[in-house]
Amino acid sequence: MRRGDSEAADWAAKMHGTPTDKDRAAFDAWHARPGHAEAYVMAEEHYMLGASMSRQRIGARARENASAPGRLRWAVATIAAAGIALGFAWHFKNGRDVEQIAAGPMLPSQLRLADGTTVTLMDGAWAEPQFSETERRVRLHGGRARFDVAHDAARPFIVVAGRSETRAIGTVFEVDVRSATPQVRLITGSVEVRLGGSAKAIRLAPGERAEVPDSGPRLLPEMTSPVGTTMLAADNLPLGAILDAANKLAGKPIRLADPALAQLPVAGRFDVADSESLARKLAAALDLAVDDRGTEIILGKK
Template identity: 25%
Template sequence: MTNKIQIAEDNKIEAEAAAWIAQLHSGDVSPNDLSAFKEWMARSPQHEKEIKELAAIWGELDSLTQMAEPIRAAALSERKLLRPQQRYRVLQTGLALSVLVAGFIWVGSIFWNGNDVSAPIRVAKTIVVPVIVTTKVGAQKTQILSDGSKITLNTDTHIEIEFDTTHRIIRLLKGEAVFDVEHDENRPFLVYAGDGVVRAVGTVFVIHLKKNVLDLTVTDGAVELSAVNMQVDVEGDVTPVEKVTGFVKSGHEAQLVEHKAIIVPISTVDIKAKTSWQQGLLSFSGESLETVVFEISRYTTLEIEIRDPAIRDMRIGGVFKTGDIDALFEALEAGFAISVERPSENVIYLKQDTGL
């Protein structure tokens, strides 16, 4: 009986530690949270031990702020990104490949930019937690991985990172990112996004997940693009089955539509325009107003609505700073005869300017 009670208590502490790590990484940390964390750490040596073990997993990240200071020293000696030694099962199409292992527990919610998302975390003697990296609306971030590869996240983007000795796996759950991959033939670099997976060895490419459709642009080298189909066995278990749909070379872009790759060449000028957000710019050269509004809306919490159908297909050109939405509105009014109205603080209406 004593052993059962101790096991239950140990599991409770492990779960609490994992929940603290999730909150620390979310960045949603208040002064009250700081006090509660320090009190929890001081309550028992076992608490500190569990936090230190989890800290070793998260040591690559600088996202843990003031609440993470008590565990940062423990993380320095084990700065590696790890991935569970278990097979993948797919919870939902290609959107979120989550690791299902015997004995994992749900440890509450991880808050990603205000959205309540529950994530499975394995808590056991060998603790493995996917590294989660996110950006808020309008923000960007560069993440250096343990192998030297670099991921640059655009606005409102969510990724999960899982490395082991044989694979380098990234899951793009939302948004857009540039992947600058270090060459390693023995460890392929796999990026799961939507219903597809991109396989690289050493190259540079951009993936934008648009309404669960994988949009790929390769700027250096070549990658293999595969569709991921879900296969359900007689026991109801769901596993991913990958089918190669094409090889995408530098100077080409591809979309995965209905498990088929549509690959077309793209000019250097268009590549620069598509990746100009890395310099804090948005570049347009004849896109429709509807497309421009869709793109600009990714960088602001404002709700922008085209109220006049007659201007939806109006062609727009120009270069704008991602952090200066007002400059775009001023350009629309001055150069495109579009009226910009603000019915409320966070809502913008675009209409044709009739001059009345």
């Protein structure tokens, strides 16, 4: 683990405890340094995932599959359940030379597939990559996974989860099968979501979510907080989108000296209601200059 990732994990644990005012000030200073905002987003997500254990579920799956022909490899998972619960990845191959990947709920496991795609398995997920000359197919069982798909126009990337199929060429998206109805969330790029075996599909835009019940895929409404939080979690979100969210509130508006800066990707967690703090954090993360003019704040190149 890199030092920044280790520090981010420590901060995630502390900030979800009972941080003091001194802790919060120290966290703001640490968070403002380059690369730390992105590291903290991941560490916070990992911390929340670690709050629920599902070792028993993995062990039960191991016992269930151990009796199936050609799948004795899962008996090993029963013995290794404690290791899986700590977030290790396990690789198995059957007679057809199909690799399987399993990961536990305490810490996500990130793996790189043969085509360069990165898969982050979370909450006890396990997956079966099944690549051919015409397509790249992965079957996801349980938990949740993020796919950072390597571009290959000749071979579409398809994730099969329960009754759903999600098709992409080069993009980043998440598939959640922790409940009976699979859900898909697009982070960047474009994907098509359909019911397996059906031609009917819906295309998602970045930030959109869909679920796939027996009746077919449908868009889900945007998630809103019942307490009206002004915190925004950005995962490579354009700077312009963050400023749009902040400027809709009653705070001091933040402008850009150069409109081209609006396309800069931003990762981190920000309070969009606090204009001054938001401007400082964005400037620190993107190496920009802050010009507070009293009635508005200008972000520009140094």
